[in-house]
Amino acid sequence: MASEVGTAPERIAYVGDRVDNDVLPARGAGMLAVHLRRGPWGVIHADWPEAAQAHVRLTSLATITVALEGWP
Helix, strand or coil: CHHHHCCCHHHCEEEECCHHHHHHHHHHCCCEEEEECCHHHHHHHHCCHHHHHCCEEECCHHHHHHHCCCCC
16 A cells, blocks of 8 residues: 555554554554444454554544544
């Protein structure tokens, strides 16, 4: 993904509702991992201990600009 958009992975915020398919792979790729606690998977995965590995945890996309403010 980083090569496609022409930027470094650490400048990409990867947003997803699943810990196993979104948060952990994003962290592994060096991206900012954002867990979105929305929908059935987001709610179920929010209780997983691994969800704490997300750099940012949101309950709504409406707050993403505030949550990422100041992030490179």
